Amino acid sequence: MRLISLLVSALLAPTLAVAEPPPVCPFKPAELQDVLGVKFDEGRAGTAYGTAGIDARSCRYETKNWSLRVGTQIYKQPEDAKKFGMMLAGKLVPIPGDADSAVFQEGQGDNTSPTVWYVRRGVVVELRAGGIWYSDPAKRQAAMEALRVKLAKLRRIP
Numbered sequence: 001m002r003l004i005s006l007l008v009s010a011l012l013a014p015t016l017a018v019a020e021p022p023p024v025c026p027f028k029p030a031e032l033q034d035v036l037g038v039k040f041d042e043g044r045a046g047t048a049y050g051t052a053g054i055d056a057r058s059c060r061y062e063t064k065n066w067s068l069r070v071g072t073q074i075y076k077q078p079e080d081a082k083k084f085g086m087m088l089a090g091k092l093v094p095i096p097g098d099a100d101s102a103v104f105q106e107g108q109g110d111n112t113s114p115t116v117w118y119v120r121r122g123v124v125v126e127l128r129a130g131g132i133w134y135s136d137p138a139k140r141q142a143a144m145e146a147l148r149v150k151l152a153k154l155r156r157i158p
Contacts, residue, residue: 021074023157024048025059036150038063043070044147053077066131071124073155078122088117095152104148114147123158127151 023045046058046069054128060073075081090107095116102118114129129151134143 020158021055022072022125024057024072025061026070026072026157027061027154029061032061032068035154036068036147040068053080053120066129066133068151069126069128069130071126071128073124075122081119081122083123084119084124084146098152100156102152104152114144114151115132116148116151118156120156121158125157 024045027043029040029042032038040063042062043059043061046060048055048057050056053076054073055076056071056073058069061068061070073081073084075084088105090105092103093106095102097102098118098127100118100120102116105115105117114133115126117124117126119125133147134140136143
């Protein structure tokens with residue numbers, strides 16, 4: 001009887017689709033070049049860790065003067081992923097009309113870099129440029145804004 005109760009409870013409980021984890025390095029260099037306009041090396045897996053509720057991974061794609069870090073955090077309880085944004089440093093600027101409610105992250109306390117993050121199917125995705133992604137220090141802010149817009153145009157994962 002207890003087993004039947006558990007099965008009925010499981011069937012009646014609301015469900016959220018947990019995404020299949022995306023590949024650690026989800027983009028091909030040609031895809032990044034098409035969107036971002038520079039040639040990239042193959043992605044290299046970086047930091048990975050897991051806890052009872054989350055598996056976090058990263059991949060770094062190198063280019064001549066800078067790199068793109070793609071971080072993914074796969075939540076075992078997808079509804080917890082939305083809470084992640086409340087812990088981000090700095091200011092979150094919504095991207096108007098974005099289907100995933102993606103945001104630009106500004107002023108996170110370090111040398112602010114072009115960063116986009118969003119949540120899809122229980123996975124937090126962070127796209128962060130690092131290094132010297134601008135050619136003229138006097139035009140750094142304009143270059144950052146242009147790169148953020150390009151980052152937001154990358155194919156969404158998962």
